[in-house]
Amino acid sequence: MPTHPLHDLSSRSRALASLLLITLLPAGCFRKKADNTVNAATVVQVNAARAIGRQVAVTLSETGSFVAEESSEVAPAVSGRVIRTPVSVGAFVKAGDVICELDHRDAELKLTQYKAQLAEAQASLRQAQSRIGLGTGNFDASRVPEVAAAKATYESSAAQARLAAADAKRYANLVATGDVSQSVYEKQRTQAETAEAQANASRQQYEGALNTARQSFQIVNSSQASLEAMQAQVSQAEKALADTTIRAPFDGFVSARPIAVGEYVTTSSSVATVVRMDTLKLQLQTPEKSAAGLKVGMPVTARVAAYGDRDFTGTTSALNPAVNPDSRSFVLEARFANSDSTLRPGMFASARVVLPGMENAVFVPKAAVVRDRTTDSNQIFVLDGGKAHLRVVTLGETENGSLRVLSGLTAGEMVALNKQSDLYDGASVAVQAGR
CATH class of the missing domain: 1.10.287 (Helix Hairpins)
Incomplete structure (x- = not known):
């Protein structure tokens, strides 16, 4: 039976492709082996430091939000039409300052x-x-x-x-x-x-x-x-x-002023919200297992994102006696002096309550920690036997320029301080002389 020209061409093409694959495959395998050989031979020179262990005060770390110690939605005692609003949102007022005037004829x-x-x-x-x-x-x-x-x-x-x-x-x-x-x-x-x-x-x-x-x-x-x-x-x-003249009930800032000149207000209307800022409360949702070690008057430190590593100090002022049956937690309140109005109601804070007693803690320089945004984790390269080993760690507070490692590292281990972008788990490393 005669062979069709197209069929014969297809057969020849498949034969050529198979020959090309056989020819290239050994070359590819050789290149991969060569690359691994090169990587294995590369030694990354790094600076290093040992994780330091020392005793620190026992702390309870929680998060919460600042709230105003006093917040008043000021309402008029009489109904009437607004003729003047001398304050705006954000203005500071003293007790007795006029915040709204109604028609008084x-x-x-x-x-x-x-x-x-x-x-x-x-x-x-x-x-x-x-x-x-x-x-x-x-x-x-x-x-x-x-x-x-x-x-x-x-x-x-x-x-x-x-x-x-x-x-x-x-x-x-x-x-x-x-x-x-x-x-x-x-x-x-x-x-x-x-x-x-x-x-x-x-x-x-x-x-x-x-x-x-x-x-x-x-x-x-x-x-x-x-x-x-x-x-x-x-x-x-x-x-x-x-x-008809509505005045501020105490010193504070105007956080809201929902009325304008010409509006008619009643005794159920709010003409302004005034918040006291010289002292704020931090409300922390605290697990019930921590209740036994807490009492009023304990020191508290807090940080907010707006001020980075700046510590704000306060004291515990109230412990809610009721535990939420769903979350198995209760509200712990701490008072913070805020005479310069740096902190604001609504700010989210991470806080530490200093408890009685001491505990062992591990600290490393800040340079040792790398933030991996892909996995949303904190990582450290531990150096052991000329190799770098990747560790995912949990961090605590910052103290004197060092970061506390809550888990993933033990005191005395050597950690890399630079060139983390060149390292990977199992990479060959050498600590630079004098480091």
């Missing part, structure tokens, strides 16, 4: 009205007091002029009645002895009866004056009550006027 009008009514009540009271001669001191009806005059008239009439009665009695005795006539006696007796009637009338007038004075005193009491009621209304109006 209605409050001023009411205060003027109540002050006028108060003046009327004061005048009415003075008039009622003058009627009964009451200035200052307790009420005494006998000091009322009308009462005093009526009393004097009554006492005079009573004295005259007693005198006339005595004369009538004497004349009666004289009639019995025949020294005076019956007609003279009758005249004297009539005068005595008239004097007694006048005395009785004077007594009634005196009693009437007393009753009138007491009634007038009741009017004074009523006027006094009206005056006190008006004074209360004036005080309320003064407060309502003062409440």
Whole structure:
């Protein structure tokens, strides 16, 4: 059967390809072997240092966020339209500084009205007091002029009645002895009866004056009550006027001001949020197993990303007695002085609480640690027997320029300080002389 030209060409091509593969394969294998030989022969010269072991204070390391010790969403005590907002977000205010003003015209009008009514009540009271001669001191009806005059008239009439009665009695005795006539006696007796009637009338007038004075005193009491009621209304109006000016409750920074001029606010509205910054609290979620060793007053150091290796110092101030049943942790609070307002509420921090006792720790120079962003891990090359061995380590705090290694390294091991980019696990190394 004749061979097709295309089929024959395909067969020849496959044969050529097989021959080329056989030819190249040994060359490739030889090159790979040669490369490995070169790598094995390369010795990386590095600087090195030994991991140092020393005793340090026992610490509890946790993370948390700073919160303001005091934060107030300031609300107005009265409703009204905003006419002025003299502070902006970020401004520092002192206690009593104005942070918002409401329209105060209605409050001023009411205060003027109540002050006028108060003046009327004061005048009415003075008039009622003058009627009964009451200035200052307790009420005494006998000091009322009308009462005093009526009393004097009554006492005079009573004295005259007693005198006339005595004369009538004497004349009666004289009639019995025949020294005076019956007609003279009758005249004297009539005068005595008239004097007694006048005395009785004077007594009634005196009693009437007393009753009138007491009634007038009741009017004074009523006027006094009206005056006190008006004074209360004036005080309320003064407060309502003062409440149209909203002031900062304490020294701090304005973190929010959600209102603008022209808006109408009510007593449920927030016109600004003021946070106290001179002291902040750091809230740490702490595992319940650490509860036994913690107490108030322990020193705490914290770091935030914004300030790198700068340590901020504080003290534990509160331990929440309740443990979260889901996370098996509780909140530990620490107070940090912040007079320069370096720290801010909301900043995330890593913190260490210094506990009683000491423990062994391993430290290496910062240069020994390499951050591998691909695996998101910290790595160190340990030098042993002329070889570099890659270790993944867990880091702790920084102390005097050295990093604490929590796991992955033991004290006394030699670590590379440079050329980590040229090293790999198993690479040949030599420590440079004098290092």
